[in-house]
Structures are given as C-alpha cells and as structure tokens.
Amino acid sequence: MSLGRSPLWMALMNHQISFLKQSNQIPPDLLRRLFEFRHEVFVQRLGWVPARGAEEVDYFDTLGPHYAVCQDQDGQVIAGARLLPMAGPSMLRDVFPALLGDRPCPQDEGTWEISRFALRPTRGDRTAHRRALLSLVGRMLDFAVDRGIHRLVAVSDTRLERLVADATGLPIHRLSSPQRIGTDWAVAGWTDVSTAARAALADRLRRDRARDDARTAA
Template identity: 40%
Template sequence: MINIITRHHHELSTALEDDLGRYRYEVFIQQLGWQLDSTYALPQREFDQFDQADTRHILALDARRRVCGCARLLPTTQPYLLSEVFGFLCDQPSPQSSDTWEVSRFAARALERGTLPMRVWWNSLHHAWSQGANRVVAVTTPALERYFLKNGVQLSRLGSPQRVNNDHVVALSFPAWQKNGRIALHAESAVV
C-alpha cells in the first residue's frame, strides 16, 4: 500500500530528505536529462534554492517508506520557480498572491495500476486549497498538459509554449478546488 503524506521541508527526517533527493535526481536529471545544479551537499541528490525550511512536499511512500512520488508546493508570495526562472512563459506578470500557490517537481511512478501520479496530483491541489489557495500554477510540458486534460483536470494556459533547451514548456493555472479531485480523494479514503 502506498501512503501519501505532506511535510514541510524542515520536518523531513534525514533519511527521508536523502531519499527524496535521490528520487528527484533519478527522475529529473537521469531520466529526463534536465541540467540542474543541486544545492544539496551530497552528490546524486536534487534540491534547489526553492527547497527552503517552509517548502511543503507531497510524498508518496511505498510499503518500505521509500519515495515513489513527489510534488513541491510554494506560495507565490515568496520566490518560486515560475516567477524566478520561467516568468517569460506568462503573458502577464507571474502571479504573486496569497491565494495562488505553485506546484513543481511533480513526479510519480506508474504504480497502483497507473493511478499513483494522479493521486499525488490531486493531493497536491487539495493541500494547496486547504492552505487557502484558489489556484495553483505550474511549469510543465505540453505532453503533461494533455495527460492532465485526459484525467479530467481543469486548467488554462498562462502563455504560449516555448522551447527551452530540448523541451517545450508551458505555464499552466489550475483551480485548486476541482470536483474530479474531490471525487478521487473521497474514493481513495474509502478504500484505505
């Protein structure tokens, strides 16, 4: 059984922080080939300047308590990835509001018959909503945008896709409260 938990960065045990760093390194640097400089002291871990003490992590943990999915949440009232690195993707200035949060570093293994990625996603939106967010923004690829649409996620673009290195990326906005997400979370809690 896979459990999904939410923790501030400063609440992560040393072992869990290390495992999260390894998982993100495996996904974003090894698999996706992103050119990222890590702020973590040990090699083959991925953390950056947005992983601060109050950063919130949504973590999927397998039966051995190993990370098998993650997402990072930040309020847009502090520096965040879209505003600091990818602001050029937005037709208007990047959001900076207490009711808008950013999700980044979203990834999950295709476990639970392929449903785990959407469990992590819905939990991310729900947590942002529970913290007062009306919307969540993200930088992603058009392929992931199509995946979200296929899975009933409401979204809108903040600008046109742009080519960055070898990928096309796009900034998206999502209502934090979504009916499909509530149904999925309710069904999940009924099964547990």
C-alpha cells in the same frame, strides 16, 4: 469532508502520502530519497538542471516549502511535488519567466506554485501509476482547499501536463505556449481551487475505483 481523510482516499492504493514542511521536520532518509528521485527526473531524464552530486536540491528548498510525496510499499518514491506561495520567490518568476509569455507572474497570497512535480515512469502497472498521480493531485487539492488557496500554478513537462489532465479531469489553463528546456518541452499552467473541484475529483476517484473493481471481478 476532507478528501485526504476520507475512506475513499484511503482506498486508493497502498501508497503513503505526506505533506512535510521544512527539511528539519522530514525524516532524513525520506528527504534524501525525494531529492534522489528529483535528480533522476530533472537532471538525468529532462536535462533541466546541471548534474551536481546524486541529489537535486535548489534555492527554493531553503524557503520552507511543503512537499507532497508518494511512496510505494517498498518505500520507493514514485511521485513528488513542492508547494510554495507565489507571493515570494517562485520558479516561474525567477527561473522560467519565458513560460509566462506576455502575462505578469501571479504574486498574491492565494496563489501557490507547484514545482519539481514528477511521476516515476510506469513499469507496466498502469492502474497503480494512475492512482499514484490521482493520490498526489488529490492531496495537493485537499491541502489547497483547507488553507484557502484559490489557485495552483504548476511548471511541468508537457507529458505530465497531459497525464494530469487526462487522469483528473481538472481544467488546466496554459499561461503561454510550451518552451524547449533541456531535452523536453516545459509548460506552465494553472487550475482554480474550490470545494466543487475537490468534489468533482472525489467523484472521479469513485468511478475509477468502481471500474477497476468491476474488471477485477470479471
């Protein structure tokens, strides 16, 4: 069963998750809000990208990527990521090669890169915050399994790396030590994709849901 289409998945929270390919297939307003959210994170907060207007858009957005987008009930983008096969241009190879250390950059068809991976800082509701992250990661894992992708490589700040590891329980392997970029530390890491990993995440989601339901009933 696809995690993305299961009742368990739909019960996560009132978030809307979509995989959207290419800008001409995305509602213009959603695309604008996604790029504005990226501007908040990667320009204003992390300082990874110089300021150019109110949206953060780069060359890799012209390559037909898939986007994972998580919105709240008000339509605010609260999490997002971009996925591209590493057989072509990638941020890790072409923008952040220092994060590879001494390793060669993966460039096979079965390895995809997650870039511009970001989560809006919590405003007090940590349960909703965690579930938004679980939703986004679960969708990306589901997407990868369904397409025969065997490995996901991500570039992120170290704070998000810790949040993903703690929330999902997925083993994340660093390619090298973190590097200072802008105002924060960046790191590249990978995780293997498999039906077993997807099942483990589904089990974690069930336990997470049961724990929260028990707290609500207490």
